[in-house]
Amino acid sequence: MAELLAASLIxxxxxxxxxxxxxxxxxxxxxDPKAFKEVIQLMxxxxxxxxxxxxxxxxxxxxxxxxxxxxxxxxxxxxxxxLGKLPFDKITEEYALEYGTNTVEMHVDAIKPGQKAxxxxxxxxxxxxAAAAQRLIERLGGQVCGCGFMIELSFLKGRxxxxxxxxxxxxxx
Ligand code: AMP
Numbered sequence: 001m002a003e004l005l006a007a008s009l010i011x012x013x014x015x016x017x018x019x020x021x022x023x024x025x026x027x028x029x030x031x032d033p034k035a036f037k038e039v040i041q042l043m044x045x046x047x048x049x050x051x052x053x054x055x056x057x058x059x060x061x062x063x064x065x066x067x068x069x070x071x072x073x074x075x076x077x078x079x080x081x082x083l084g085k086l087p088f089d090k091i092t093e094e095y096a097l098e099y100g101t102n103t104v105e106m107h108v109d110a111i112k113p114g115q116k117a118x119x120x121x122x123x124x125x126x127x128x129x130a131a132a133a134q135r136l137i138e139r140l141g142g143q144v145c146g147c148g149f150m151i152e153l154s155f156l157k158g159r160x161x162x163x164x165x166x167x168x169x170x171x172x173x
Contacts, residue, residue, distance in 0.1 A: 010029065047073060052118035053083065054076045054110075059080060086107055094132070150170050
């Protein structure tokens with residue numbers, strides 16, 4: 001397969017948001033319609049192959065990728081949001097970070113019982129965020145058919161946390 005247009009557009013930003021972290025900045029991909037479209041089409045192909053019935057985006061860069069994938073496939077889009085952002089009845093999941101914890105939420109009606117959900121985010125690191133999204137979806141009676149990321153930081157072994165789930169990443173670092 002020809003190299004992905006987006007591959008050369010990922011910008012490494014050292015020591016953001018704190019010392020020692022090499023941040024993968026995806027904004028140059030969003031500024032290049034050809035590269036962005038290619039990423040969306042490849043991710044949409046995988047979601048379709050998984051039999052997805054709803055696309056679940058993780059706040060906030062998961063929304064940027066998840067929405068066009070949902071539209072491309074003519075599927076509903078659902079959000080997992082950070083604590084306190086969702087207005088309606090919701091459920092909550094906490095997960096561990098390197099220091100402290102984080103909390104994500106979903107509306108109680110975001111997933112229909114039995115629905116096959118495909119989780120989307122820009123980047124897979126430790127897998128904690130996607131695993132929390134999986135728990136939310138399963139608590140609502142849904143079933144996760146796969147997860148898609150533009151980038152995977154494979155040295156952080158996020159796939160091991162998402163054991164049993166098909167995980168697709170377009171670029172590996
Ligand atoms: P994790 O739960 O560790 O898999 O972290 C995934 C989330 O954190 C995603 O929403 C990413 O956008 C963000 N993230 C973690 N590490 C990085 C990084 N090195 N560069 C850019 N985003 C990151």
